[in-house]
Amino acid sequence: EGREKKGHSLFMNNFYNSVTLTRDLLKNGTYCTGTLQSKREGNPKEVVDKKLKKGEYVVRYTDDGIGVCKWRDKRDVLSISSEFSGEMKKTTNEWGQEKTKPEMIIEYNKNMKGVHRQDQMLAYYPITHKSVRRYKKMG
Numbered sequence: 001e002g003r004e005k006k007g008h009s010l011f012m013n014n015f016y017n018s019v020t021l022t023r024d025l026l027k028n029g030t031y032c033t034g035t036l037q038s039k040r041e042g043n044p045k046e047v048v049d050k051k052l053k054k055g056e057y058v059v060r061y062t063d064d065g066i067g068v069c070k071w072r073d074k075r076d077v078l079s080i081s082s083e084f085s086g087e088m089k090k091t092t093n094e095w096g097q098e099k100t101k102p103e104m105i106i107e108y109n110k111n112m113k114g115v116h117r118q119d120q121m122l123a124y125y126p127i128t129h130k131s132v133r134r135y136k137k138m139g
Contacts, residue, residue: 009033009083011111014127018042022066022082031083036068038078044068052076055103059086069102079104 007029014035019042022032033088040046052072059069069079074101079086081104089103 007031009111011108013112014078017080017091019044019062019068019080019134021067022064022080023064026064026082031081033081033083033104033111034079035108036078036080038076048078055100057086057088058083059102067104069104071102071105073101077105079108081107083107 009031010025010033012032012034016035017032017034017036018040019036022110025032044060047058047068047070050070052058052070054072054074057069057071059067061067061131063136064082066080066082067084067086069081071077071079079102084104084107086102088100089096089106090100091106092098
């Protein structure tokens with residue numbers, strides 16, 4: 001409430017994201033970029049079903065400018081963006097190695113890096129009980 005039509009950029013993982021959600025957010029003035037589950041309803045079949053070799057990619061755009069991209073690195077990566085293109089761009093990793101990736105994946109990785117790191121760190125310390133009540137028997 002009150003944040004729509006401001007041109008914000010939202011990044012999310014495949015648990016929440018879909019073509020329908022991205023379209024609804026774009027209608028409300030919010031850009032969305034993230035990964036997609038391949039079985040999600042509304043995904044373009046010609047992208048999801050395409051067999052790719054390492055380094056290959058395919059991208060399709062809807063009439064309202066939402067891009068769905070499938071790129072093969074070590075495994076297939078399916079992504080969606082209403083802000084960034086599926087155009088291949090050069091990027092460097094933390095060891096200075098140059099690699100070519102779709103722009104939407106570069107931006108997703110740049111903006112979600114801290115979130116994934118936090119999830120990784122929290123996984124080391126599983127919380128089984130949020131709080132434990134202890135009672136001492138009287139009498």
